[in-house]
Amino acid sequence: MIESKSNHILHANLSIDIAEIVNKFSTPLIIYSVIELNNRIVELQAALPVESRLLYSVKANPNPFVLNLFNQAGFGFEVASVGELQHLIKSKINSDRIVLGGPIKSKEAILSGIQNHILSYNVESEQDLQNIASASNQRLNISLRINPDFSNRNSLLKMGGVSSQFGIDENNVIPLIRKYKNEVNINGLFMFNGSQFFDAQDIIQNTSFLIEFAEKNKDEFNQLDFLDFGGGFGVAETADQSGLNMNILKTGLADLFKSKKQFLDRVKYKFFESGRYLTATSAILVSKVLDIKYSKGKKYIILDTGINHLGIRQLHYRTQRSFISTLKENEHYSPAILTGATCTPIDIILNEVDFPNVSVDDLILIHNVGAYTSTLSPYNFCGFTYPAEVAVDTNGYVLLIRERGDIENSCGLGYKVYGEE
Ligand SMILES: Cc1ncc(COP(=O)(O)O)c(C=O)c1O
Numbered sequence: 001m002i003e004s005k006s007n008h009i010l011h012a013n014l015s016i017d018i019a020e021i022v023n024k025f026s027t028p029l030i031i032y033s034v035i036e037l038n039n040r041i042v043e044l045q046a047a048l049p050v051e052s053r054l055l056y057s058v059k060a061n062p063n064p065f066v067l068n069l070f071n072q073a074g075f076g077f078e079v080a081s082v083g084e085l086q087h088l089i090k091s092k093i094n095s096d097r098i099v100l101g102g103p104i105k106s107k108e109a110i111l112s113g114i115q116n117h118i119l120s121y122n123v124e125s126e127q128d129l130q131n132i133a134s135a136s137n138q139r140l141n142i143s144l145r146i147n148p149d150f151s152n153r154n155s156l157l158k159m160g161g162v163s164s165q166f167g168i169d170e171n172n173v174i175p176l177i178r179k180y181k182n183e184v185n186i187n188g189l190f191m192f193n194g195s196q197f198f199d200a201q202d203i204i205q206n207t208s209f210l211i212e213f214a215e216k217n218k219d220e221f222n223q224l225d226f227l228d229f230g231g232g233f234g235v236a237e238t239a240d241q242s243g244l245n246m247n248i249l250k251t252g253l254a255d256l257f258k259s260k261k262q263f264l265d266r267v268k269y270k271f272f273e274s275g276r277y278l279t280a281t282s283a284i285l286v287s288k289v290l291d292i293k294y295s296k297g298k299k300y301i302i303l304d305t306g307i308n309h310l311g312i313r314q315l316h317y318r319t320q321r322s323f324i325s326t327l328k329e330n331e332h333y334s335p336a337i338l339t340g341a342t343c344t345p346i347d348i349i350l351n352e353v354d355f356p357n358v359s360v361d362d363l364i365l366i367h368n369v370g371a372y373t374s375t376l377s378p379y380n381f382c383g384f385t386y387p388a389e390v391a392v393d394t395n396g397y398v399l400l401i402r403e404r405g406d407i408e409n410s411c412g413l414g415y416k417v418y419g420e421e
Pocket of ligand 1: 233275
């Protein structure tokens, strides 16, 4: 997490004056730390077997500046739509690093994948397989996503091991391979059982399951080139969540890869996927107090940010005080409700917590907004716009990496109005 104290972000040997950045770019403002992003890249890569490669999940944060850092780190990219795919191409990511996933791919996504010669497709159903197979007579690389019979103990977002729209139930995978073996190049297996695993054993168990399954059934494939173990690397976004123990993860995965070396050496691509771990802690949202008012005995602090920028995470975090701090130190607290300025009663940031006695125009910092914040926010709600984004680089320089949303397009979302020429 980015530490802040006395108006400054404290970071390695850099001390960055937030108020100065805000004077230049105004609020609400998202500030990324390149040092934090780099640290996360190094930490996660260090925990994963050297023979494996990371795919960055674009859905966590598609900012081209962020994509470029991961591209430079040598990562591949996991996309879930034609929009993400074309965004990567526009952002100059090499298409042979792109894997297309998602529960059912649109025709446009498949055609764009074929035109751009992307690396592979993670297929989630027989219909999905047929759609891809019928779109091309080229030999595309296709991995089947397994929904295994076992369920992990702890995951905040279970996507496998339970009934879901994702993947193919374990006992249907081999029959599907046999049925299409002569028609389609199924040369990989994929599994993504969930997100926000805080117990490294769950991730080790998932990886182990996929290796065992692949080894047991290796003769079913003409060739087995891809094993994508997924991930779900957990990151603590609030004080009540514990982080993932990277040492346990590293040792467990290293032992597993060592014990299966002979088999794994024959598989060309061994992937893990991550979005949240790499980006969540890399950004803070700086917001200004617009009003303080009392209603029927309760205190309301109204900010210039809210669910329009914090999105669905705020539905879970309303009672969590720990991810919000004030820029000015303030020792006096009183119970308050923090809200956004959009016109809906659901725009609650914090519900009745002890909060410092701030004043109008004070700056409030909302931490850990780097993942699933911009992508899961209704930022045009009520005609509001998206905040500007800046990045502080390793020398302390501040770069604008996304312009503030355009008020003219805040309701029209940029589409043409009927009757316009
Ligand atoms: C298929 C797939 N891969 C990767 C991810 C990224 O997960 P996380 O951000 O927890 O790393 C997701 C998240 O939903 C996913 O569905």
